[in-house]
Amino acid sequence: MPLKSSGDIVLARQKVRQWSVELRFSLVDQTKLVTAASELARNALDYGQGGEMTIETLNSGARTGLRLTFEDHGPGIPDIEQAMRDGFTSGSGMGLGLGGSKRLVNEFHIESEVGKGTRITVARWK
Numbered sequence: 001m002p003l004k005s006s007g008d009i010v011l012a013r014q015k016v017r018q019w020s021v022e023l024r025f026s027l028v029d030q031t032k033l034v035t036a037a038s039e040l041a042r043n044a045l046d047y048g049q050g051g052e053m054t055i056e057t058l059n060s061g062a063r064t065g066l067r068l069t070f071e072d073h074g075p076g077i078p079d080i081e082q083a084m085r086d087g088f089t090s091g092s093g094m095g096l097g098l099g100g101s102k103r104l105v106n107e108f109h110i111e112s113e114v115g116k117g118t119r120i121t122v123a124r125w126k
């Protein structure tokens with residue numbers, strides 16, 4: 001899904017909610033996934049000049065999960081450790097989006113290259 005406007009973020013949130021419901025995640029887990037998606041989509045828009053979100057379902061044995069990938073071709077993150085720290089912002093935010101998202105999911109991967117862009121993949125298992 002494109003992440004080029006605030007309207008796209010609303011649509012992305014709705015899609016994540018819909019898939020979470022279809023996979024029968026608990027209401028609490030649905031909200032965790034939607035909240036993480038919202039933060040990462042907002043970052044892609046605010047700092048990454050827009051990007052894309054991809055949703056995938058995961059199956060591992062009897063386990064079901066949802067994986068979300070956020071990719072942009074913006075300026076990248078020069079210091080990932082610093083960006084992940086609660087309270088760090090290069091803008092006017094609270095600096096809680098990345099750390100908060102990480103705490104809401106079971107898997108969190110971030111890759112970023114200055115001048116190339118950023119890709120963040122998160123997953124939550126039922």
Ligand SMILES: Nc1ncnc2c1ncn2[C@@H]1O[C@H](COP(=O)(O)OP(=O)(O)OP(=O)(O)O)[C@@H](O)[C@H]1O
Binds near residue numbers: 074088097
């Ligand atoms: N996709 C991205 N591309 C480039 N820089 C990013 C990206 N996502 C995050 N950052 C950098 O990491 C910092 C921390 O992000 P985080 O989401 O934790 O906080 P914030 O967006 O500044 O504030 P908040 O999310 O609490 O409103 C950002 O201020 C920005 O400098």
Ligand SMILES: [Mg+2]
Binds near residue numbers: 043093096097
């Ligand atoms: Mg943020």
